[in-house]
Amino acid sequence: MRALKFLVxxxxxxIVAGTVALVVxxxxxAGRGGGxxxxxxxxxxxxxxxxxxxxxxxxxxxxxxxxxxxxxxxFLDARTGRxxxxxxxxxxxxxx
Numbered sequence: 001m002r003a004l005k006f007l008v009x010x011x012x013x014x015i016v017a018g019t020v021a022l023v024v025x026x027x028x029x030a031g032r033g034g035g036x037x038x039x040x041x042x043x044x045x046x047x048x049x050x051x052x053x054x055x056x057x058x059x060x061x062x063x064x065x066x067x068x069x070x071x072x073x074x075f076l077d078a079r080t081g082r083x084x085x086x087x088x089x090x091x092x093x094x095x096x
Contacts, residue, residue: 041081043074060084 043051046067053064061076075085 039079039081041076043076043083 041061043063043065045065046069049065049067051063052066052071055062056078059078061078063074063076065072065074071089073087073089074083075087076082077084
C-alpha cells in the first residue's frame with residue numbers, strides 16, 4: 001500500500017512539473033515575436049508622395065507609391081531594408 005501511495009504522489013508531481021515546464025516554454029516562444037526583426041527601412045520620396053500598399057514575397061517588399069510624377073512600385077530587400085529596384089506600372093521596364 002505504501003508503494004502505491006508513493007507512486008501516485010510521484011506521478012502527480014511529475015504531471016504538475018511537466019505542465020509548468022510546458023507553460024513556461026510556450027510563454028517564452030510567444031514572447032519572441034516570430035524570431036527575427038526587420039531592419040529599419042526608409043524611402044526617399046518627393047513631397048506629395050504617399051505609400052498606397054505594401055506586399056512581401058521572396059525576401060523582398062514591394063511598395064506601391066503614388067508620386068506627383070506618377071505611380072511607382074519600389075522593391076526593398078527584407079534583409080538590408082534598402083531599395084533594390086523600381087518599376088513604373090504600365091511601362092513594364094525596371095527603372096534601376
